[in-house]
Amino acid sequence: MSWQPWTFTDPFIAYTPIRAEEMNPNLNSISASFNYVANELNKFRPRMPSNFNGNIEIQDSTYISTLLGVDENGNMALIDQSAFKAAGDKDFTIKKSSDQQFTISGDNHADWFMLNYEAVNDENIVVVVGPAITNVDGVDAAAPATTIIFTQDSATPLIFVPLEGVTIKSPGFLKAYGQNSTVTLIAVDQYTWVLGGDVLPAEAIV
Secondary structure (H helix, E strand, O other): OOOOOOOOOOOOOOOOOOOOOOOOHHHHHHHHHHHHHHHHHHOOOOOOOOOOOOOOOOOOOOOOOOEEEEOOOOOEEEEEEHHHHHHHHOOOOOEOOOOOOOEEEEEHHHEEEOOOOOOOOOOOOEEEEEEEEEEOOOOOEEEOOOEEEEEEEEOEEEEEEEHHHOHHHHEEEEEEOOOOOOOEEEEOOOOOEEEEEEEEEEOOOO
């Protein structure tokens, strides 16, 4: 709803002159000024959807060659135009996570997870591997060739656990070699994945 200033309420009636005639031109000027300011604000202030509950105040920063948008925290932000274009040209999307456990599927194609959960006790970062299924226009479809990358960005061991009916083929354990290791999951078909990269070998390599 646009801002509508200078609203007359009872018992005042719009455009009713007051006894001091000299005041009427002044009030008209004030009214016109308020309406001008309101029109300017209504024209340039972005209209956010009713479910937006982020912060609309943008922090002071360089605004040249930027786009007005909503950041990953749900707040209004200035986004560097070059960075935005470069991100759109990339095949993979970097996702930083401090979760101890999460599930992946065919919907995670081209995600690169940087996993930095810090274990309090003897814990693992657990990636639960579901079928390679993705949702297309509300319909589930098999997604062979789904490719997902994982980097163990902390000292907490990274392991993979398949759901029932899902097979993960690996040259070693279903586990990354250690901190800074990078492994890849590629779907051969709906229920079969291949784990490659810095996998912890089943036997010591001499």
